[in-house]
Amino acid sequence: MSELHSLPGATVRRNPLSWIFSRDHKTIGLQFLFSSLLWMGIGGLLALAIRWQLAWPWTEIPVLGSWLFSAEGGQITPEFYNVLFTMHATVMIFFVVIPILSGAFGNFLIPLMIGARDMAFPTLNMLSYWLMWPAFACMVCSVLVPGQGPSSGWTSYPPLSALFSDSQSLWAIGLLIVGVASMLGAINYITTIFQMRAPGMKMMRLPMTIWGLLVTAILQAFALPVLTAALLMQLGDQLLGTGFFVPQYVVDGTEAASAGAGGDPLLWQHLFWFYSHPAVYIMILPAMGMVSDILSCFSRKPLFGYRPMVISMCAIAGLGFVVWGHHMFVSGMNYLLSVSFAVSTMLIALPSGVKVFNWLGTVWGGRLQMSAPMLYALGFVSMFVIGGLSGVVMASPAVDILVHDTYYIVAHFHYVLFGSSLLAVFGAIHFWFPRMFGRMMNETAGKLHFFLTFVFLNGTFFPMHFLGLRGFPRRYADASVVETFRDLMPLNEFITWCAFGMAAAQILFIANFLGSMLFGRRAADNPWHANSLEWSAPTPIPHGNFPVIPTVHRGPYEYSHPDCEQDFWPQDQA
Amino acid sequence: MNRLWSLLFLLVPLGATGSVVMAALNIPPLDGMWVPANQNPGETRIDSLVVTLHLVSAVVMMGTGLVLAGIMWTGTRPGIQRAQYFTHHAGLEILWSVVPAAILLWLAISQYAAWSDMRLERPVVQGPGGVRQDVPPLIRVYAQRFAWEFHHAGADGSVGTADDVIALNELVVPAGQDVVMEMLSRDVIHNFCVPSLRLKQDIVPGLKQLVWFRTHAGYSTDIVCTELCGWGHYLMQARLRCVSPEEYGAWIREHSLAAGPGGEDAR
Numbered sequence: 001m002s003e004l005h006s007l008p009g010a011t012v013r014r015n016p017l018s019w020i021f022s023r024d025h026k027t028i029g030l031q032f033l034f035s036s037l038l039w040m041g042i043g044g045l046l047a048l049a050i051r052w053q054l055a056w057p058w059t060e061i062p063v064l065g066s067w068l069f070s071a072e073g074g075q076i077t078p079e080f081y082n083v084l085f086t087m088h089a090t091v092m093i094f095f096v097v098i099p100i101l102s103g104a105f106g107n108f109l110i111p112l113m114i115g116a117r118d119m120a121f122p123t124l125n126m127l128s129y130w131l132m133w134p135a136f137a138c139m140v141c142s143v144l145v146p147g148q149g150p151s152s153g154w155t156s157y158p159p160l161s162a163l164f165s166d167s168q169s170l171w172a173i174g175l176l177i178v179g180v181a182s183m184l185g186a187i188n189y190i191t192t193i194f195q196m197r198a199p200g201m202k203m204m205r206l207p208m209t210i211w212g213l214l215v216t217a218i219l220q221a222f223a224l225p226v227l228t229a230a231l232l233m234q235l236g237d238q239l240l241g242t243g244f245f246v247p248q249y250v251v252d253g254t255e256a257a258s259a260g261a262g263g264d265p266l267l268w269q270h271l272f273w274f275y276s277h278p279a280v281y282i283m284i285l286p287a288m289g290m291v292s293d294i295l296s297c298f299s300r301k302p303l304f305g306y307r308p309m310v311i312s313m314c315a316i317a318g319l320g321f322v323v324w325g326h327h328m329f330v331s332g333m334n335y336l337l338s339v340s341f342a343v344s345t346m347l348i349a350l351p352s353g354v355k356v357f358n359w360l361g362t363v364w365g366g367r368l369q370m371s372a373p374m375l376y377a378l379g380f381v382s383m384f385v386i387g388g389l390s391g392v393v394m395a396s397p398a399v400d401i402l403v404h405d406t407y408y409i410v411a412h413f414h415y416v417l418f419g420s421s422l423l424a425v426f427g428a429i430h431f432w433f434p435r436m437f438g439r440m441m442n443e444t445a446g447k448l449h450f451f452l453t454f455v456f457l458n459g460t461f462f463p464m465h466f467l468g469l470r471g472f473p474r475r476y477a478d479a480s481v482v483e484t485f486r487d488l489m490p491l492n493e494f495i496t497w498c499a500f501g502m503a504a505a506q507i508l509f510i511a512n513f514l515g516s517m518l519f520g521r522r523a524a525d526n527p528w529h530a531n532s533l534e535w536s537a538p539t540p541i542p543h544g545n546f547p548v549i550p551t552v553h554r555g556p557y558e559y560s561h562p563d564c565e566q567d568f569w570p571q572d573q574a
Numbered sequence: 575m576n577r578l579w580s581l582l583f584l585l586v587p588l589g590a591t592g593s594v595v596m597a598a599l600n601i602p603p604l605d606g607m608w609v610p611a612n613q614n615p616g617e618t619r620i621d622s623l624v625v626t627l628h629l630v631s632a633v634v635m636m637g638t639g640l641v642l643a644g645i646m647w648t649g650t651r652p653g654i655q656r657a658q659y660f661t662h663h664a665g666l667e668i669l670w671s672v673v674p675a676a677i678l679l680w681l682a683i684s685q686y687a688a689w690s691d692m693r694l695e696r697p698v699v700q701g702p703g704g705v706r707q708d709v710p711p712l713i714r715v716y717a718q719r720f721a722w723e724f725h726h727a728g729a730d731g732s733v734g735t736a737d738d739v740i741a742l743n744e745l746v747v748p749a750g751q752d753v754v755m756e757m758l759s760r761d762v763i764h765n766f767c768v769p770s771l772r773l774k775q776d777i778v779p780g781l782k783q784l785v786w787f788r789t790h791a792g793y794s795t796d797i798v799c800t801e802l803c804g805w806g807h808y809l810m811q812a813r814l815r816c817v818s819p820e821e822y823g824a825w826i827r828e829h830s831l832a833a834g835p836g837g838e839d840a841r
Contacts, residue, residue: 078805153802159779160762160803247780265763265778299649300657305667330765331776332783335693339686346682350675356638357670361663363645367655370576370646378579378646382586385638389631396681398620398688399627401774402609405765405800454582462590466597466607471769473800476808484769484796487606529654560657567656 023122024543028129029108030436033429035132036100037513041506043091048503049076050084055489055496057478081477082151083143089154090171093283094178095136097421101286102182102220103129105428106189106213108436112534113210115198115552115572117544120191124184131181138174142167153475155272158234158245158265165238172231172238179228182220189217198533198572200552204310205571207532207556208303211310212289215317219278219285223321227275230268237263244268269331273324281320283417284384285313287424288355291377293556294431295359297530298374299366300567302557305358312351312358319348329397330404338397345395352388356381367560371528372446376427379454383419387412390465405475408468414461426450426509434527438539439520445512452505459498463491529568532556536572580646587639591632598625613795614771614787616697616752619688626684630677692772697752697786708754709786713745714738715757717764717777720806722797728830739829743812748822749791757783765801768814776801791818 019027052061053076060066060074069075076084107125111118119125143149150171152161161168193206193214206214236242243263296303303309325333325341359381368374390412394400403409426449433441472485479485479492526535533552537545550572558569597607612621701707714733716723724745728737733756747753757766759779767774771787799810817825 078808082802082805082807148805151805157763157802163762163804247778264780266781300654302659302661304660305662307662308667308671330774332778332781335689338693339689342685342689343682346678347675349678350671353674354667354671358667360638360641360645361666363642363649365658365660366645366649367651367657368646368649369654370579370650375579378583378642382583382639382642385635386586386590389634392678392681393624393627393631396623396627396685396689398685398692399624401692401772402620402624402769404774451582458586458589462593465594466604469597469609470607471610471767471798473767473798473808475802478808481808482796482798482811484610484798491607557661560659562659567654 021126023118023126025107025111025119025122025125026436026541026545028125029104029106031129032099032103032107032132033436035129036096036104037510039091039095039136040100043088043096044503044506046084046088046091048499050081050088051496051499052076053081053084053477054479055493057480076477078477079148079151082153082475083149085475086150086153086171087139087143090139090150090175092417093154093279094175095132095139097283097417097425098178098182098279099132100425101283101421102185102189102213102216103132105209105286105290105425105432106185106217108432109209109534110189110192110213111196112435112537112541112545113207113532114193114196114201115533115546115550116192116196117546117549119188120196121188124188128181128184128188131177131184135174135177135181138170138177142170142174145170155276156234156268157272158237158263158268159247161234162237162246169235169238172235176228176231176235179224179231183224183228186217186220186224189213190221193217198550198552201533201571202552204307205552205555207289208292208306208309208313209286209289209532211313212286215313216282216285219282219317219320223275223278223282226271230271230275233271234268266328266331266333269328269333270324273327274321277324277327278317278320280413280416281316283421285316287380287421287428288313290428290431291380291424292359292362293530293532294373294377294427295362295381296557296559297431297528298369298371298377299363300369300559301362301366302559302561303358304361304364305354306555306557308354309358312354315351316348319344319351323348326395326397326400329400342395342397346392349388349392349395352384356385356388370447371430372441372443372450373427373431373528375447375450376423376430379423379450380420380427383415383423383457386462387415387420390415402471403468405473406468407464407472407474410474411461411464411468414457414464419457419461423450423453426453429513431528432534433516433520434523434539435534435537435541437517437520438523439516440523440527441516441520442512445508449505449508449512452508453502456498456502456505460495460502463495467491467495526570529566531558531568531570533571536570576650576652577647580643580650583639583646584643587636587643590639591636594628594632598628610770612770612772613789613793614773615790616786616788617688617691617772619691620772623685623688627681630681696784697754709752711754711756711784713747713753713755715745715755715766715777716760717757717766717799717810718760719762719804720799720810722766722810722812724812726826726829728826737830739826741829745797745812745814746822746825747789747814747816748819749793749816750788750819752786752788754784754786757785762803763801764799764803764810767798767800768795770795771814774800789816791816791821 058075065074145166148164150167233244245263245268323345326345552571560567596604697709698706714725726739727733757777759777764777775785793816797812
């Protein structure tokens with residue numbers, strides 16, 4: 001524990017090194033935030049290169065093409081196209097969405113919202129951030145080492161992933177390190193939330209953001225060891241000649257040749273998805289929590305059905321462990337098993353639906369303020385409905401035969417991860433910016449950014465449903481080579497234009513973020529008139545957070561309470 | 575002014591539902607953007623299932639989207655104002671848990687038949703003595719980076735024998751009968767996919783996969799690989815051609831003679 005470290009009144013030395021190697025949860029949260037936003041830029045550029053290739057296959061990429069692919073006349077090679085989508089997914093999942101939700105907001109908000117001075121294990125916390133850089137270095141090196149680069153997709157299915165051993169091994173090592181970083185964070189979050197809550201902060205008085213982060217941490221703690229073990233086994237197959245996933249090749253249906261090692265490629269898929277499906281919820285539950293808090297605050301109304309919201313979050317997490325097989329309906333897995341995975345997948349829509357209805361119940365009868373954070377939160381709800389419903393469609397194994405590994409899937413998970421999670425992240429940045437930097441973000445720029453992002457994200461991802469219904473496979477470098485898909489090229493071009501529009505809109509966000517950080521209007525301690533404890537800390541928030549640890553008297557959603565004169569009732573106000 | 579945001583949110587259910595309906599009903603400019611017409615009369619349940627699932631989705635989309643936009647229109651206020659205070663409503667919450675649960679359970683159960691057609695109930699024929707037996711494989715597919723090799727059963731009617739007719743990237747099947755194929759991979763995982771025949775199956779090295787379908791004479795389409803298999807993944811395609819049983823017999827005889835004795839052993 002960190003008693004000495006978190007003595008009230010302790011001050012941060014103004015030495016840059018002490019900022020870099022800080023053990024203060026707020027600083028580590030901001031480090032995660034800055035890094036994730038940087039990585040988001042990289043992941044976004046990779047996405048644009050993918051979109052360029054899909055719209056105008058084998059033409060020279062502007063600016064970067066002649067520099068990166070001088071030998072090929074400035075055009076992407078098919079090998080590099082596979083590297084592009086592998087790294088886009090890897091960066092966006094493991095270096096953007098997970099670290100920005102759990103790392104940035106988890107670190108920044110947990111001690112503040114539960115009324116603690118810091119995390120339970122500050123050094124572990126610092127390590128969890130600093131492990132991200134060696135992991136990222138591994139990813140960069142995996143592309144730079146001679147050979148093809150990691151090009152078997154973020155799913156890294158063997159035996160394909162066994163073919164590019166150097167780059168693929170570096171990729172796997174990078175992922176292993178990210179996993180360890182996440183596990184350190186998860187242990188820290190669970191311990192902190194269970195052990196260090198302020199007096200009166202009962203579990204059922206926790207803000208939904210904290211519930212989201214807690215359930216996410218539990219998911220990480222239980223699911224990540226499986227991925228870690230599976231990655232070690234894959235590394236063994238690549239480097240040590242073990243045979244966990246590389247099969248004995250069956251050449252003529254009856255006689256086994258000795259080309260392989262007797263492993264089972266499906267075993268990898270089971271282990272991988274046992275982690276990676278819960279990972280989907282790792283990438284959405286904290287966002288759901290943050291959106292709940294923002295919606296309640298800007299509706300000036302209590303969160304509708306707090307208890308069912310908590311229960312449905314736990315149900316999503318629990319069911320999330322028994323639905324992984326829906327990624328494997330066409331894999332050759334036992335066909336009857338698919339039926340049970342279909343039922344569990346359909347059922348997980350139920351708690352998700354309850355959450356949507358409760359968000360509607362929250363804004364119903366509210367006095368809505370259309371601030372930038374509120375617009376992002378409402379955008380989250382709207383986009384989550386689309387992403388959730390396409391998930392129900394795909395839960396049917398028979399329908400999955402039509403849409404599996406097509407752009408329908410790409411549309412689905414981008415609606416969940418971009419349309420939902422990242423909109424929530426933008427909203428959360430606007431909402432908690434005053435606590436992070438003591439200044440307000442520019443509202444007009446924020447609303448314009450929301451409008452452009454919202455329009456272009458729908459223009460980019462919605463038409464992908466139609467590509468998928470037509471059967472157009474994902475991970476294809478060129479649709480025009482298949483006669484069946486040639487007429488889809490104009491739609492691909494339209495999607496690419498929208499993607500460029502969406503990317504351009506992010507320049508506005510960067511300008512607003514940096515500009516507001518330096519020149520934004522000074523924020524009051526509680527500019528949104530919100531209830532949870534982080535708004536009770538002084539500005540700037542000192543090391544140790546609170547001059548005196550607050551006592552909690554009520555839940556975080558007592559807005560417009562008839563017994564309170566003002567329309568909000570802070571948790572620590574007697 | 576702030577109310578106008580609700581119009582943007584109104585466009586989401588209208589646009590999403592409208593475009594899906596246009597695609598499903600083949601209305602320009604979204605004509606040809608629905609699942610390709612089914613050319614496999616053996617598996618028709620899947621088509622009505624796709625429509626049902628999208629219909630249910632569209633209703634939920636419209637319902638939630640209109641409510642959200644409506645709340646935004648009526649509830650938006652210029653500054654901070656006191657709102658109604660209510661924290662829950664047990665009746666409503668039970669209603670919106672039970673009704674979706676019933677619908678989801680119904681969907682989960684009703685989709686079973688389509689899956690069963692495709693994967694669990696292999697076609698059967700009357701064998702000797704009237705005994706029903708599985709239709710034997712007519713074709714063996716070998717997938718390898720980045721080509722398809724099709725072994726058509728020769729005169730003996732069995733695959734994997736010396737009189738198989740081997741064709742690269744060309745699959746010829748007889749019309750009007752259930753064609754059962756066994757599929758094997760020579761290297762990495764591939765996927766045999768023909769959207770118009772409702773076929774998509776991974777081919778995992780080490781496992782033998784079976785698929786079945788039937789189609790009509792004169793039909794021809796692309797076969798594509800939909801499981802990432804390397805740099806040439808997008809190039810891994812073949813052509814499927816369905817001919818009358820007579821033409822099929824003639825094609826087999828012609829190519830058996832052309833290949834000469836030896837067949838697979840000579841490979």
